Amino acid sequence: MAKVKGDIIIDIEKCKGCELCAAACPQHSLELSRKLNSKGYHYIVKIEDNCTGCTNCALVCPDSVIRVFRKTEKKKEQVATITNVTGDITVKVKS
Amino acid sequence: MNERRMLDDSHYENLIEEESVCINENLVYDKPETLTKTPMHYCPGCGHGVAHRLIAEVIDELGIQEKTIGVAPVGCAVFAYNYFNVDMSEAAHGRASAVATGIKRVLPDRYVFSYQGDGDLAAIGTGETIHTCNRGENILIIFINNGIYGMTGGQMAPTTLEGMKTTTTPFGRDVQAMGYPLKITELIAQLPGVYYCSRVAVNTPVHVRKAKKAIYNGFKFQELNKGVSFVEIVTNCPSNWKMTPVESNKWLEEHMLPFYPLGDLKLPGKEN
Ligand SMILES: Cc1ncc(C[n+]2csc(CCOP(=O)(O)OP(=O)(O)O)c2C)c(N)n1
Ligand code: SF4
Ligand code: SF4
Ligand code: SF4
Ligand SMILES: [Mg+2]
Numbered sequence: 001m002a003k004v005k006g007d008i009i010i011d012i013e014k015c016k017g018c019e020l021c022a023a024a025c026p027q028h029s030l031e032l033s034r035k036l037n038s039k040g041y042h043y044i045v046k047i048e049d050n051c052t053g054c055t056n057c058a059l060v061c062p063d064s065v066i067r068v069f070r071k072t073e074k075k076k077e078q079v080a081t082i083t084n085v086t087g088d089i090t091v092k093v094k095s
Numbered sequence: 096m097n098e099r100r101m102l103d104d105s106h107y108e109n110l111i112e113e114e115s116v117c118i119n120e121n122l123v124y125d126k127p128e129t130l131t132k133t134p135m136h137y138c139p140g141c142g143h144g145v146a147h148r149l150i151a152e153v154i155d156e157l158g159i160q161e162k163t164i165g166v167a168p169v170g171c172a173v174f175a176y177n178y179f180n181v182d183m184s185e186a187a188h189g190r191a192s193a194v195a196t197g198i199k200r201v202l203p204d205r206y207v208f209s210y211q212g213d214g215d216l217a218a219i220g221t222g223e224t225i226h227t228c229n230r231g232e233n234i235l236i237i238f239i240n241n242g243i244y245g246m247t248g249g250q251m252a253p254t255t256l257e258g259m260k261t262t263t264t265p266f267g268r269d270v271q272a273m274g275y276p277l278k279i280t281e282l283i284a285q286l287p288g289v290y291y292c293s294r295v296a297v298n299t300p301v302h303v304r305k306a307k308k309a310i311y312n313g314f315k316f317q318e319l320n321k322g323v324s325f326v327e328i329v330t331n332c333p334s335n336w337k338m339t340p341v342e343s344n345k346w347l348e349e350h351m352l353p354f355y356p357l358g359d360l361k362l363p364g365k366e367n
Pocket of ligand 2: 024028
């Protein structure tokens, strides 16, 4: 199994606070800030640290202000290599 | 004192932050290069922005930025030329497909697309639309159907749903007096000059992904010189529908999509 961890960067100055990203986020990680940006819009902020990097928020954002990052950590698998006596067949065995 | 400090140290050790995942190597989604940095003038939550981004993403992926020419309409997308990093032309109201025809005929090796609203394409430009499609010009027509004249303040469009309230139909569209909502995409799909015809939406992540595929096909089919590719994108207009963006996308799903069903209306290689 692979462990997935994601994160996003929001360009809050260009966000228009439409909340489409928040509605599309399966992790409910996004919410409107109480603060305003210089254009006078409440902007979106991340309120949870559970982002999976699924890109849903970025897909529905009309102003393309979300950048998405995703890191997939592969669990280290223990692998044994077995070679037969004549040395012409090698198989890898997962633990 | 000493004891306390030790406690604090171990406490902080546990709090040491994991390494940030926000590094270039992990980047999985970013604004496409074919979109300029200019902030879009569209209302918050308007589907025009998503449609723009998808077109730009496809142009990026195909690597055809230098060879693409777009034609902007009259309507809310009138400033589309400010947002695309490709050559663009502006057309008079409804005439975008005629302008695109001219460009493509003079420069047949370019990828040419028109971007038009429902008032533009299905009202004032109906003649141009139908004849461009009937001539089988090798262009891509992107049709943004939000069921309303957005730019001018929310008047009824040919595509306005029965019973839908607009500034010119304050009691809802009465089909006896105002005619029926026009499914122009179904009409033009019948024409032999149309090679590919599809209807998509951008109200959910799943629909956005499918919409991108349709736009990709539209650009790709131009290489075959087989005729018009026509992609209708059903979008919202939160401002003139008088809803929040989230409500408008829900309303779109519940009211627009049953009348304007999504899917391919004409797919090369498949009998329709
Ligand atoms: C010749 C002409 N007639 C009328 C207008 C006024 N006008 C501007 S935009 C528009 C309708 C736009 O609606 P649509 O194409 O659906 O675009 P939207 O704004 O909804 O994206 C109209 C009637 C005009 N600019 N030029
Ligand atoms: S990438 Fe997915 S999980 Fe992360 S904030 Fe966006 S929608 Fe939510
Ligand atoms: S979808 Fe984009 S513009 Fe809308 S609130 Fe989210 S980040 Fe802001
Ligand atoms: S008026 Fe409607 S179509 Fe025009 S930008 Fe605003 S929401 Fe979009
Ligand atoms: Mg319209």
